Amino acid sequence: MSRELYHWKYFTNNKFEVSSDIGSTINNYNISHDITIDTPFYEFCKSFTIGYASFEIPSGIESKLNELLAKYNQEDLKPLLLITGIALQKAYSDNFEFDKKDDLLNDFNNQHLEFRELLEKLQPYLFNDNKNNLPDISFKPFTEPAITLKNFFVKLDIYDALCKGFGLTKENFEQRSNELLELNRSKIDKFTEKVKFDFFHILYRYLTKEKNLKRADALRFIGNYFLFFQIRIKSSSTEIELYQDINDNLEDNDIKNLSHYLTRPPKFHHF
Numbered sequence: 633m634s635r636e637l638y639h640w641k642y643f644t645n646n647k648f649e650v651s652s653d654i655g656s657t658i659n660n661y662n663i664s665h666d667i668t669i670d671t672p673f674y675e676f677c678k679s680f681t682i683g684y685a686s687f688e689i690p691s692g693i694e695s696k697l698n699e700l701l702a703k704y705n706q707e708d709l710k711p712l713l714l715i716t717g718i719a720l721q722k723a724y725s726d727n728f729e730f731d732k733k734d735d736l737l738n739d740f741n742n743q744h745l746e747f748r749e750l751l752e753k754l755q756p757y758l759f760n761d762n763k764n765n766l767p768d769i770s771f772k773p774f775t776e777p778a779i780t781l782k783n784f785f786v787k788l789d790i791y792d793a794l795c796k797g798f799g800l801t802k803e804n805f806e807q808r809s810n811e812l813l814e815l816n817r818s819k820i821d822k823f824t825e826k827v828k829f830d831f832f833h834i835l836y837r838y839l840t841k842e843k844n845l846k847r848a849d850a851l852r853f854i855g856n857y858f859l860f861f862q863i864r865i866k867s868s869s870t871e872i873e874l875y876q877d878i879n880d881n882l883e884d885n886d887i888k889n890l891s892h893y894l895t896r897p898p899k900f901h902h903f
Contacts, residue, residue, distance in 0.1 A: 635685035638718055640693075641725055643862040646870040647738050648725040660677040663715060672712060672838055676831060677719035687718045690731040699878055700856050704849060710839045720831050724863050727823040744813055750794075751809050758802045765793060825898060828863055832893050851890050855882045865889055 640658065641648040651658070667674060667681050697714070701707045757766065769781045769790055781787055795801070800808050832854060839850040858865055862872050865886045875881055892898075 635683060636686045638680075638687040638722060639860060640688040640690060641721060642717075642863060642872070643725075644871045648728060648862070651690065656689045659691050659694055660688055661714060662686045664711060667715060667869055672842070673716045673719075673834055676834055680719035680722055681715070687715070689714065689718065690730050692875075696860055696874065696878055697857075700853065700860070701739060703878070704845060704853055706843060706853075709843075713857070716831075716835075717857065720827070720863060721861045723827045723831075724824055727827055747813060750811070751800075754791065754795055754800060755799075755805060755809075758795060758800065758805055797803075819899075822898065825867075828858070829893055829897065832890065836894070848887075851887050852882060855886050855890055 639650045641783055642651055663681050766787045770778050772778045839845040856878055859872055859881055
């Protein structure tokens with residue numbers, strides 16, 4: 633598989649677009665082969681480094697990153713944070729552009745609801761020794777009227793096949809039910825937030841534990857870093873606006889929003 637060039641995207645008009653600003657200077661970087669399993673953030677950016685050989689970043693954005701790193705005496709992190717920032721933008725923008733009106737995605741989002749109903753129907757079958765009163769089973773073919781199966785032996789075979797297919801037994805029903813529901817509880821409309829949340833904690837731990845930044849400094853560093861790579865902090869933002877002085881980029885509410893990731897993390901699952 634050929635590895636590609638990643639094109640920088642700007643977040644504007646509530647969507648991500650590849651830059652078409654001819655007047656801006658774009659810098660190109662090859663992805664270093666030094667990104668190994670021992671490298672900080674490797675797990676987060678490994679899929680990006682596999683798929684891409686190089687990436688773009690506007691010179692103005694890179695200058696702001698240089699300024700941020702110098703302000704906190706972290707210039708040595710530039711090669712690493714360039715790649716991870718681009719990987720973050722790729723993961724965030726890919727999830728941001730999910731079509732929320734897509735029927736298949738909506739089915740995935742609501743899968744847990746009908747799955748729970750199905751488990752509620754299978755539980756009596758497993759735990760009731762008397763199978764004589766099994767509920768009838770209805771099917772709706774693609775083009776024909778719905779059919780209802782009432783034959784005892786046919787229903788018995790179907791219930792048995794469902795339980796075996798999902799690995800359900802009387803002995804493991806509670807544990808296996810929880811495992812099955814666990815696979816189907818993610819909220820699609822929270823995918824982008826989950827990407828940002830996961831990376832926030834990786835970078836926050838690294839800055840505070842390995843680089844000894846204080847909490848307030850780490851939050852301001854991450855806030856600017858997010859904005860540079862076009863990751864919005866407020867969910868209501870429809871574009872990213874950067875100021876000449878990086879001290880003007882963040883409002884008090886932005887820092888408060890980021891601090892909630894530490895004190896009141898959002899819910900990314902239905903239950």
